[in-house]
Amino acid sequence: MKYFNKLTISSVFLTLLISIPALLILVNIFAPETENWQHLKDTVLLEYVFNSLYIMVGVAFLTTIIGFSTAYITTMYSFTFSSFYHYALILPFAIPTYIVSYVYAGMFDMTGSITLFILDLMGKENVSEVFFMDIMSIEGAIIVMSLVLYPYVYLICKTYLISESSSIIDASRTMGLNSWQIFTRVIIPISRPAIVAGTILAVMEAVSDFGVVDYYGVSTFVTGIFRTWQGMGSLEDASKLASMLMMFIFILILLERFQRRNKRYRSSGKDFAPISKIKLTGRKNVLANILCFLPVFFGFILPFVQMSYWFILSYEDVIDEDFITLLLQTLGLGVGGSILITILAFIFVYTVRIHKNKLSDTLTQTVKLGYSIPGAVVAVGVLSFFSIIDRTLDIFITGSILAILFGYCVRFLAISINNYESGFLKVPQSYDDACKTMNISEFTKLTKVVIPLIKNSAMASFIVVFIEIIKELPLTMILRPFNFDTLAVYSHELVGQAEVFESSVPAMFIVLLGTISVLLLARKMIKD
Amino acid sequence: MLKKLALGTLVLASSVFAASEVNVYSVRHYDTDKKLFKMFEEKTGIKVNVVKAKGGALIKRLKSEGKNSPADILITVDAGNLYKAKSADLLQSIESDYLAKNIPTNLKDKDNTWFALTKRSRVTLYKIGSGTEKMLSTYEDLADPKFKGKIVVRSSSNIYNQSLLAAMIEHHGEAKALEWAKGVVANMARDPKGNDRAQVKAVANGIGAVAIANTYYVGKMVNNKDASQRDAIAKMKVFFPTFKNGGTHVNVSGAGVTKYSPNKANAIKFIEFLASTDAQELFAKANYEYPVLAGVKSSDLVSSWGTFKEDTISVDRLGENNAKAVKIFDKAGWK
Numbered sequence: 100m101k102y103f104n105k106l107t108i109s110s111v112f113l114t115l116l117i118s119i120p121a122l123l124i125l126v127n128i129f130a131p132e133t134e135n136w137q138h139l140k141d142t143v144l145l146e147y148v149f150n151s152l153y154i155m156v157g158v159a160f161l162t163t164i165i166g167f168s169t170a171y172i173t174t175m176y177s178f179t180f181s182s183f184y185h186y187a188l189i190l191p192f193a194i195p196t197y198i199v200s201y202v203y204a205g206m207f208d209m210t211g212s213i214t215l216f217i218l219d220l221m222g223k224e225n226v227s228e229v230f231f232m233d234i235m236s237i238e239g240a241i242i243v244m245s246l247v248l249y250p251y252v253y254l255i256c257k258t259y260l261i262s263e264s265s266s267i268i269d270a271s272r273t274m275g276l277n278s279w280q281i282f283t284r285v286i287i288p289i290s291r292p293a294i295v296a297g298t299i300l301a302v303m304e305a306v307s308d309f310g311v312v313d314y315y316g317v318s319t320f321v322t323g324i325f326r327t328w329q330g331m332g333s334l335e336d337a338s339k340l341a342s343m344l345m346m347f348i349f350i351l352i353l354l355e356r357f358q359r360r361n362k363r364y365r366s367s368g369k370d371f372a373p374i375s376k377i378k379l380t381g382r383k384n385v386l387a388n389i390l391c392f393l394p395v396f397f398g399f400i401l402p403f404v405q406m407s408y409w410f411i412l413s414y415e416d417v418i419d420e421d422f423i424t425l426l427l428q429t430l431g432l433g434v435g436g437s438i439l440i441t442i443l444a445f446i447f448v449y450t451v452r453i454h455k456n457k458l459s460d461t462l463t464q465t466v467k468l469g470y471s472i473p474g475a476v477v478a479v480g481v482l483s484f485f486s487i488i489d490r491t492l493d494i495f496i497t498g499s500i501l502a503i504l505f506g507y508c509v510r511f512l513a514i515s516i517n518n519y520e521s522g523f524l525k526v527p528q529s530y531d532d533a534c535k536t537m538n539i540s541e542f543t544k545l546t547k548v549v550i551p552l553i554k555n556s557a558m559a560s561f562i563v564v565f566i567e568i569i570k571e572l573p574l575t576m577i578l579r580p581f582n583f584d585t586l587a588v589y590s591h592e593l594v595g596q597a598e599v600f601e602s603s604v605p606a607m608f609i610v611l612l613g614t615i616s617v618l619l620l621a622r623k624m625i626k627d
Numbered sequence: 628m629l630k631k632l633a634l635g636t637l638v639l640a641s642s643v644f645a646a647s648e649v650n651v652y653s654v655r656h657y658d659t660d661k662k663l664f665k666m667f668e669e670k671t672g673i674k675v676n677v678v679k680a681k682g683g684a685l686i687k688r689l690k691s692e693g694k695n696s697p698a699d700i701l702i703t704v705d706a707g708n709l710y711k712a713k714s715a716d717l718l719q720s721i722e723s724d725y726l727a728k729n730i731p732t733n734l735k736d737k738d739n740t741w742f743a744l745t746k747r748s749r750v751t752l753y754k755i756g757s758g759t760e761k762m763l764s765t766y767e768d769l770a771d772p773k774f775k776g777k778i779v780v781r782s783s784s785n786i787y788n789q790s791l792l793a794a795m796i797e798h799h800g801e802a803k804a805l806e807w808a809k810g811v812v813a814n815m816a817r818d819p820k821g822n823d824r825a826q827v828k829a830v831a832n833g834i835g836a837v838a839i840a841n842t843y844y845v846g847k848m849v850n851n852k853d854a855s856q857r858d859a860i861a862k863m864k865v866f867f868p869t870f871k872n873g874g875t876h877v878n879v880s881g882a883g884v885t886k887y888s889p890n891k892a893n894a895i896k897f898i899e900f901l902a903s904t905d906a907q908e909l910f911a912k913a914n915y916e917y918p919v920l921a922g923v924k925s926s927d928l929v930s931s932w933g934t935f936k937e938d939t940i941s942v943d944r945l946g947e948n949n950a951k952a953v954k955i956f957d958k959a960g961w962k
Binding site: 135138139142143204208209210212215218224225226227228233235236313314315316318322325326328329330331332333334412413475478479482483485486489490493494495497498576577579580581582583588592593596597599600 | 656676677678680681682683684687688690691692693694695697711781786789819822823824825828831832834852853855859949950954957962
């Protein structure tokens with residue numbers, strides 16, 4: 100009987116609804132082997148697997164190093180510009196990965212501006228004489244993705260480190276451990292769940308990327324999915340590839356759950372005190388500044404400066420009345436989608452918390468899978484689903500805003516759920532027990548206790564999802580109604596025509612909206 | 628509730644627009660098209676509604692929408708997608724005296740489900756003064772070992788390359804096409820990456836000697852704000868290769884009326900307009916494409932690259948051979 104409560108039933112219903120597109124894709128894993136599939140196995144499948152794994156490992160490694168070290172430094176130490184980095188380190192999150200990849204290629208590829216500048220400087224005629232590294236390669240793709248995706252690790256680790264009571268660190272200090280010992284013996288082990296959670300988000304994002312790998316000529320599962328769909332005309336085999344990718348990610352999620360099992364988050368409100376930061380001076384001060392500045396410089400400042408230059412050269416040709424409409428459409432979609440997702444994710448996480456049944460927990464993890472599916476594949480699932488509804492009810496939802504919002508739910512609920520999960524960790528179970536003893540009704544507990552406590556997680560979820568939505572590309576492009584554009588779609592269209600300069604104009608607005616959101620997010624975290 | 632709301636919106640929308648609109652699913656993202664759509668609206672009072680996305684996505688969407696689809700017209704940038712749409716039974720045969728008379732036979736579907744609107748040719752470019760032109764002749768010849776380390780070309784996921792190989796299959800059969808693709812891969816100066824313009828820039832800057840690209844990119848590079856593109860193209864010249872037993876490879880942009888088009892009459896009017904002299908002139912001038920209508924001249928810039936003998940295989944064969952081409956690319960290791 101424990102499953103028969105309103106919350107569990109509604110979350111079961113929501114999960115089923117949201118899982119339908121993924122399930123419609125997933126069933127293909129059992130589809131009989133076609134001639135096309137045999138061909139893929141014989142020729143490119145191994146390369147897809149290898150390259151995707153390589154990207155996953157590379158991005159996991161780099162984002163962990165960059166994200167965790169900067170989170171640690173800015174949480175534990177105070178140095179000259181530390182409050183600036185608190186904000187600045189999240190900024191790369193505001194730029195879509197594919198845009199950074201165009202910018203980097205524009206500067207560093209074999210005919211990029213910086214390469215040509217060096218050529219000029221050396222008085223050489225041919226690039227091949229001086230060329231040393233090609234950014235348009237799988238390693239280049241890993242670097243570019245990591246520069247933009249490390250804030251996932253940074254954000255989650257930082258929130259976690261801040262929320263960790265200072266007592267454990269103080270205790271370690273009292274016991275005579277030096278900073279290095281505290282870092283390796285205390286901080287890393289206790290931060291492992293946060294590191295893994297952040298890294299998995301970054302890896303999921305990286306492995307479902309299309310823009311970067313397509314432009315840099317790297318074959319992965321995602322480029323394979325497109326190639327099989329568009330080129331070989333086989334949506335079934337493309338879906339089979341997509342379902343393999345999903346299995347991949349599912350295993351990752353299971354591993355993460357497994358490594359977290361038996362780990363109790365020790366959080367109780369009473370010993371929550373701000374960490375007393377150590378002040379850095381001299382050489383250490385400079386070193387901390389350099390370590391924090393590098394990711395900000397390469398992940399944000401450099402692409403931003405290049406984009407600004409392109410923007411100035413081309414904004415007059417791009418900004419017109421239609422552009423204002425498109426800006427408003429993007430904003431509307433972003434705000435609407437984020438509110439919807441933030442509410443839905445709350446239902447999921449809260450159900451798990453108060454009913455603690457395995458069913459809800461499993462459902463919540465299932466819903467998270469959507470984040471690993473490439474946007475275009477989600478769109479295909481959504482199309483298939485709504486076309487069934489359309490035909491049955493004789494209405495027309497496919498190609499409506501509703502379909503896009505639904506697609507966003509499938510794809511981005513994971514981010515919101517992750518936010519709440521870490522937020523709820525800070526609300527001790529004893530609160531619930533206390534409410535029970537005091538005979539406080541569920542509703543009062545919800546409105547008077549729970550919501551105020553996780554308000555900040557909800558805000559953070561809203562902001563992060565908002566940024567994701569305004570950056571989102573393939574799903575919006577495939578599902579949108581007539582005469583409906585977003586900044587990301589428009590920017591992509593211009594890049595498609597190789598009008599990279601012009602494409603920087605809509606991209607710049609994405610970055611500005613994203614930057615404002617990121618700054619709000621950072622402020623929230625400080626208040627936290 | 629949802630149903631009522633959706634129905635209400637639909638009724639409202641259809642009562643406002645139904646009589647005077649045409650709904651277009653288009654793969655083309657060019658500014659020229661925007662201008663053309665406005666021209667059509669001004670001329671006829673028929674409102675043009677547009678959804679733009681990749682070819683495969685639009686075809687999937689048409690399929691999913693079925694009878695409920697609001698789309699009237701599908702416009703794509705290559706024959707392959709039009710062929711796919713036709714084979715999936717998403718287009719209908721239309722009768723138009725104007726189109727029947729004015730669009731050449733090899734540039735339309737034999738059942739009149741789609742018609743080409745513009746042509747682009749896939750050519751080679753070399754650096755002026757490099758002497759490479761003396762080596763260039765046919766597409767087949769690009770697989771010759773004399774080009775070892777000299778060829779730069781984009782990835783085989785790109786539809787333009789797929790169509791080129793599809794034409795090769797049509798001319799010589801699959802086995803020879805595979806041999807050719809392997810030969811070209813062996814001759815590549817670097818792994819395929821970037822778009823057509825990136826290939827031209829690479830050769831201009833000393834990587835490889837022969838770039839494979841579509842003609843209209845040349846026009847776009849000549850008139851570009853980006854100095855590095857203008858500088859690069861200024862160093863380059865177009866060479867029109869031919870097939871040994873044919874002409875220079877051309878592909879098309881084309882349009883067809885969807886099977887369940889709710890505004891069929893408007894749709895036909897719209898395609899006729901796009902094939903009219905005015906529209907064809909704009910296509911030719913603004914986007915550096917070749918017009919399909921006899922009597923309409925290419926732009927001066929396009930003409931300055933020279934004339935060429937066009938390959939005459941029917942473009943719908945490119946669509947039919949597309950999937951085979953992708954597989955051959957995979958086998959040849961053309962990334």
